[in-house]
Amino acid sequence: MTDLGELGLSSYEEKVYRTLLVTGAATATDVSDASGVPKGRIYDVLNSLKSRQLVHTQAVDPTRYVAEQPSTVVDRLLAERTAELQQEWARYRDVANSVRSNLLPTLPADGSIWLGTLGSEEMQTALEEHTRTATHSVHATVGPPYESAPWKPLKQEVNAFFDGAQPDVSVSLLVSEQVLETVPETLFDVPEEHAAEVRIRVLPEIPVSFDVIDQTITTIDIPHPQMSADRIGVVAVNDSNVVDEFERQFQELWDEGVPLPE
Structure with a gap:
């Protein structure tokens, strides 16, 4: 041509x-x-x-x-x-x-699933190792299934969570009022050696428990299909778009939270 x-x-x-x-x-x-x-x-x-x-x-x-x-x-x-x-x-x-x-809205995000019930040994180990990967910040919400569960499994996971935290990491926790009503007041007393800074705020309600590590990975609790006081596992996602969205949601919730009374 x-x-x-x-x-x-x-x-x-x-x-x-x-x-x-x-x-x-x-x-x-x-x-x-x-x-x-x-x-x-x-x-x-x-x-x-x-x-x-x-x-x-x-x-x-x-x-x-x-x-x-x-x-x-x-x-x-x-x-x-x-x-x-x-x-x-x-x-x-x-x-x-x-x-x-006419297609799926997005491709499946990169990630993995940890199966484990609330307070189980495998979940404690996974949670400790997960927190240990943090180099500067951990942002976490504590809502269901902890609100309906006995306080002992929650204590086991809180201990595992902080056992994995490095001394120079800043930890921010958002806790629902219902969780505070069902656990001992000392549950979130954290020794100084666990983290450089631990901040805790309270919200009347938290729809889902999740965390964001260093703004690079997030984990979300998967509710148990038959038991409100338990989870079936945790999904970990490192897709940047998903992580950014959960970090944004955490910051919005954090701004609404009230500092935990000392």
Whole structure:
């Protein structure tokens, strides 16, 4: 395909236009003879070029056709192609939106699942190792299933949580009022050697328990399908979009929380 063909001229249109550049003003018959475009097609081709403002006519008898300046023709052809491509882009965008709406909203996030009931040895070990990965911050909410559970499993997991915390890590805990009502007041008393800073705030209600480590990984408790006082496990996610969303949610909840009375 020629360059003019790339810009949208048919082979006949290109032949006629190039012929007119050489001949100057010419009748349709002259253009047909000089270009080799059949007489049965010459008027269709000339009229097409005229409608696109690539040639113009002189008011004489017989009508003569004149080619527009090449720079003008190239600009007009480029404008046509640009408009066509914009229309194609809009069409493909609509198709993509339609396809997207019929598929899953996002791909599954990178992560893993730790199976383990509340206070179990495997969950204590997993929780301690998880907290140990923190290098500067741990943000955590404490709500269900701890609200309905005996305080002993909660104590075991709180101990495992802080056993894993490094001395230079800052820990921020959001605890629901219902949790505080069902556990000893000393449950969240934390020795100074466990973390550089431990802040605790209270909210009337926390819908789900989760944590965010160093703003790079989050874990979310999976409620047990049959027992409100237990969990079936914890899902750990390191997809940055998911982690950022949970960190944002934590900060909003934190702003609403009230500091735990000393």
